[in-house]
Amino acid sequence: MLLMAGMSLLTAFLRMGVWAPVLEFTIAALQVAILFILFMRLKGPPSLRWVFAASGFFWLLFLYGLSMTDYATRHSWPTQRVEIENPRD
Amino acid sequence: MPSSRTIAPEIQYASLAQQGETAQIGMWVFLVNETLFFGALIFTYFLYRLSYPSEFAVAAKDAVLWCGSTNLVLLLTSSLTMVLAINAAAQGRRSEMVAWLIATLALGFLFLGFKGYEYFEDVRDKVVPGLNFEMKPGEAPAGELFWVFYWVATGLHAVHLSIGIGLILYMLLWRIRRGEITPTYYAPLEVVAIYWSFVDAVWLFLYPCIYLVGRS
Amino acid sequence: MSIAAFEPGAEPAADVESSNYLTARNTIASWLLTRDHKRIALLFMASITFFFFVGGFAATLMRMNLATPGGLLQPSVYNRMFTMHGIIMVWFFLIPSIPATLGNFFIPLMIGARDLAFPRVNLASWYVFNLSGLVVLFALVMGGADTGWTFYTPLSTEYANGYVFAAAMAVFINGFSSIMTALNFIVTIHRLRAPGMTWMRLPLFVWGVYAVSVVMLTATPVLAMDTFLLAVERFLGVGLFDPSRGGDPLLWQHMFWFYSHPAVYIMILPGMGVVSEIIPCFARRPVFGYAGMVVALMAIAVLSFFVWAHHMFVAGISIYAGVVFSLMTFFVAVPSAIKVFNWTVSLHKGAILFDAPMLYALGFVLLFTLGGITGLMLATLAVDVHVHGTYFVVAHFHYIMVGATVSAFFGGLHYWWPKITGRLYPEIWARFAAILMYFGFNLTFFPQFVLGYLGMPRRSYTYPPEWQSWNLLSSAGASILAVAYLMPLLYLGWSLIWGRRAGPNPWRATGLEWTIPSPPPSGNFEHTPHVALGPYSYDPERGRYISQDGTSHAV
Numbered sequence: 062m063l064l065m066a067g068m069s070l071l072t073a074f075l076r077m078g079v080w081a082p083v084l085e086f087t088i089a090a091l092q093v094a095i096l097f098i099l100f101m102r103l104k105g106p107p108s109l110r111w112v113f114a115a116s117g118f119f120w121l122l123f124l125y126g127l128s129m130t131d132y133a134t135r136h137s138w139p140t141q142r143v144e145i146e147n148p149r150d
Numbered sequence: 151m152p153s154s155r156t157i158a159p160e161i162q163y164a165s166l167a168q169q170g171e172t173a174q175i176g177m178w179v180f181l182v183n184e185t186l187f188f189g190a191l192i193f194t195y196f197l198y199r200l201s202y203p204s205e206f207a208v209a210a211k212d213a214v215l216w217c218g219s220t221n222l223v224l225l226l227t228s229s230l231t232m233v234l235a236i237n238a239a240a241q242g243r244r245s246e247m248v249a250w251l252i253a254t255l256a257l258g259f260l261f262l263g264f265k266g267y268e269y270f271e272d273v274r275d276k277v278v279p280g281l282n283f284e285m286k287p288g289e290a291p292a293g294e295l296f297w298v299f300y301w302v303a304t305g306l307h308a309v310h311l312s313i314g315i316g317l318i319l320y321m322l323l324w325r326i327r328r329g330e331i332t333p334t335y336y337a338p339l340e341v342v343a344i345y346w347s348f349v350d351a352v353w354l355f356l357y358p359c360i361y362l363v364g365r366s
Numbered sequence: 367m368s369i370a371a372f373e374p375g376a377e378p379a380a381d382v383e384s385s386n387y388l389t390a391r392n393t394i395a396s397w398l399l400t401r402d403h404k405r406i407a408l409l410f411m412a413s414i415t416f417f418f419f420v421g422g423f424a425a426t427l428m429r430m431n432l433a434t435p436g437g438l439l440q441p442s443v444y445n446r447m448f449t450m451h452g453i454i455m456v457w458f459f460l461i462p463s464i465p466a467t468l469g470n471f472f473i474p475l476m477i478g479a480r481d482l483a484f485p486r487v488n489l490a491s492w493y494v495f496n497l498s499g500l501v502v503l504f505a506l507v508m509g510g511a512d513t514g515w516t517f518y519t520p521l522s523t524e525y526a527n528g529y530v531f532a533a534a535m536a537v538f539i540n541g542f543s544s545i546m547t548a549l550n551f552i553v554t555i556h557r558l559r560a561p562g563m564t565w566m567r568l569p570l571f572v573w574g575v576y577a578v579s580v581v582m583l584t585a586t587p588v589l590a591m592d593t594f595l596l597a598v599e600r601f602l603g604v605g606l607f608d609p610s611r612g613g614d615p616l617l618w619q620h621m622f623w624f625y626s627h628p629a630v631y632i633m634i635l636p637g638m639g640v641v642s643e644i645i646p647c648f649a650r651r652p653v654f655g656y657a658g659m660v661v662a663l664m665a666i667a668v669l670s671f672f673v674w675a676h677h678m679f680v681a682g683i684s685i686y687a688g689v690v691f692s693l694m695t696f697f698v699a700v701p702s703a704i705k706v707f708n709w710t711v712s713l714h715k716g717a718i719l720f721d722a723p724m725l726y727a728l729g730f731v732l733l734f735t736l737g738g739i740t741g742l743m744l745a746t747l748a749v750d751v752h753v754h755g756t757y758f759v760v761a762h763f764h765y766i767m768v769g770a771t772v773s774a775f776f777g778g779l780h781y782w783w784p785k786i787t788g789r790l791y792p793e794i795w796a797r798f799a800a801i802l803m804y805f806g807f808n809l810t811f812f813p814q815f816v817l818g819y820l821g822m823p824r825r826s827y828t829y830p831p832e833w834q835s836w837n838l839l840s841s842a843g844a845s846i847l848a849v850a851y852l853m854p855l856l857y858l859g860w861s862l863i864w865g866r867r868a869g870p871n872p873w874r875a876t877g878l879e880w881t882i883p884s885p886p887p888s889g890n891f892e893h894t895p896h897v898a899l900g901p902y903s904y905d906p907e908r909g910r911y912i913s914q915d916g917t918s919h920a921v
Contacts, residue, residue, distance in 0.1 A: 063226060066357075069357070070219060070362070081362070082358065082362075086355075088358075089355050089357070089358050093351045093354050096347050096350060096354070097351070099233075100232070100233050100347045102344075110174070110178050113175070113179050116182055117181060117184075120186055121189040121190075121193075123671045123672065124190065124621075125193055125196070127672060127674075127675070127690070128624075130687040130690045131616075131620070131675060131683045131687035132684075134684040134686040135683060135684035136684065137682065138201070138614065138684075139612060160485070161481060162474070162480040168557070172553060172557045173484075175553055176483060176484060176487075176549060176550075176553045179583065182583055182584065183583050183584070186584055186587040187591055188591075190592070190621060191591050194595070194606050194617060197614070198612070198613070279602060281602065283604070291610065294604060295606055295612060298598070298604060302595065306594075
């Protein structure tokens with residue numbers, strides 16, 4: 062786990078462009094998976110726990126996915142890009 | 151729950167095993183809710199980061215990387231000590247269990263200490279939106295959104311961690327002292343451990359969100 | 367606490383035989399510290415009744431104001447009234463209404479458990495509810511918020527003058543109460559079913575509450591985060607919804623409706639469950655298509671998360687997103703229609719008894735159908751552009767939330783009243799109130815469809831004089847509705863003392879809750895029941911019915 066944390070830190074400093082965040086979050090997801098399965102004793106019966114552990118993330122997909130149908134296609138978004146800069150202070 | 155007797159299940163359960171298992175399931179169900187709570191916050195982060203990548207990169211450079219990294223290590227270690235405490239509880243090694251729990255507590259307090267120091271640095275760095283904020287070149291105006299997210303996310307995380315610390319203290323000073331955690335029934339401790347690890351998992355996600363942006 | 371004054375159940379005389387949950391240890395402390403789900407249900411009943419009348423009072427002022435174009439209230443007072451009416455009715459009455467009272471009382475009884483999985487969490491839920499109630503009352507007494515119950519940004523964060531912060535915090539705290547209740551129900555239904563009570567033998571009310579718990583558990587945290595961010599923004603003047611810093615005010619709406627659209631289903635799903643209990647019992651027929659009903663309930667629960675942005679068609683979202691959400695909204699109509707169809711077919715060839723619960727249930731089906739069909743009109747993009755933000759929308763959601771859900775709540779209350787109190791209510795009065803409620807409701811809200819179609823905007827304290835006749839009809843209906851809502855308080859209260867004693871099973875129904883004495887003993891079941899078959903085994907041809915524990919009875 063600590064090793065993975067180190068890897069994650071390393072990726073931040075390498076010049077990897079868009080892949081750096083992708084890798085960082087993949088590592089984070091892997092770490093969380095390990096944490097859930099080993100530390101939080103997800104393995105072993107009852108399998109019901111799997112359902113609940115997964116369902117929170119599954120439900121988040123609804124929020125992320127469907128909101129993105131709006132943000133990905135809304136033509137006045139992001140506002141600051143459209144209206145040129147207009148900082149209040 | 152009355153003490154000094156042998157532990158009996160509450161009236162709605164057939165057995166202690168069922169009660170313990172149900173308590174664990176209950177915590178998992180609660181974590182569904184927590185996942186969505188933090189997930190919604192991280193959604194706002196993703197949305198704005200995707201929309202304003204360069205502003206976020208500039209703003210996030212001011213995050214105190216070494217504090218965040220140290221805290222990540224501390225929390226990961228604390229999850230481990232927590233698991234070791236449970237193993238000790240399951241095998242009835244009481245003093246060992248108490249020792250590991252105290253270690254977990256210490257790591258938790260250490261986390262809060264570093265976090266407090268980091269907040270202190272942040273205030274000096276003028277990155278507190280609304281109260282003490284100075285736009286740095288290149289981050290206006292969306293960089294301020296990053297710092298709103300930073301304070302909300304780390305603040306809520308610290309609240310959760312403090313609740314975790316409170317739960318461990320409750321276990322140590324109340325349940326364990328009164329002998330209510332036994333090798334046959336240590337589910338309350340496991341429930342606390344599940345919660346503790348979840349708070350750890352939140353930090354695992356917040357870490358790349360906050361500290362690893364714009365470093366290269 | 368103002369709530370304690372409503373303590374119910376203090377009345378039953380000491381002569382009730384042996385000890386039941388009402389008479390066992392009847393001290394104030396034993397009520398306030400109880401872990402018995404039945405007592406907690408009554409505590410909730412007292413709290414939500416109180417808030418129902420507070421919210422109703424605001425509605426009364428609104429309808430009085432709208433009776434004439436000139437109005438009665440200051441415009442700013444009117445704004446605060448409709449806001450507080452919305453907030454209180456949604457979060458402090460409708461959402462906890464059926465789950466926290468009837469659900470709390472009957473879920474353990476119907477699945478053969480002796481209590482919910484976490485009784486202390488259940489009690490904590492009530493205290494948290496009242497805490498949030500105190501905060502909202504504080505906001506109300508100090509003058510109220512004036513943003514509408516939807517707290518749209520940037521109105522709520524920058525321009526509104528009222529106690530928005532307090533109101534938003536009340537909603538935030540209230541969320542914890544819903545989450546605790548939902549968590550408890552989910553775990554209880556998963557883990558504490560009696561032997562033989564398989565998933566497909568669960569009464570539909572249990573399924574309805576299960577579906578609603580899933581929605582509460584997964585939607586509420588998003589609202590909690592949303593209101594938290596709102597509070598931060600209002601408090602600090604800087605926040606994630608602030609467009610001058612690149613934030614998106616619509617993000618508030620996205621996250622708000624991610625909760626609040628499913629919240630509409632939080633209100634209606636348990637109502638569907640109640641009606642699915644009442645209709646088979648009073649038609650003396652098994653419910654038609656049990657499995658279809660279950661699938662429809664769960665489908666509505668899940669689909670409810672796919673449709674939220676249909677509240678935002680004219681708010682500036684992308685047109686493509688509008689198309690997606692419009693389509694998804696049409697999909698929700700499918701399971702809803704399945705349910706209406708199944709209820710109707712369940713009546714076919716039944717020996718229908720028009721007792722008060724049945725009248726409420728039939729009212730539910732009719733009002734739900736009307737509300738649902740107008741919902742489809744609103745889901746259509748082009749029509750929505752025309753009627754968005756008018757009284758058409760107001761009428762539509764009142765048909766669902768008030769017409770349908772409150773009917774179901776009263777139906778359930780009458781149906782289970784003998785079980786809760788051990789007394790029968792006066793049937794004639796109850797039927798009269800049910801019919802009056804149906805009549806008053808339609809008179810109040812049908813004219814609002816017309817007004818909305820004519821273009822009268824919602825949340826307006828005044829209107830052109832030519833619309834007065836419709837508004838007057840609506841206000842007249844509201845006064846009838848108010849009488850119909852007050853009547854049960856009187857005759858149900860009367861029945862507590864003078865009502866005839868109900869046996870264990872006055873309706874000859876099949877659920878496990880009817881196999882134990884009324885009122886139930888503190889531990890519910892003396893022996894854990896063994897469940898032999900599914901619910902609704904009514905056999906009108908042979909004039910028999912079979913309880914879920916397997917015992918057969920003659921009618």
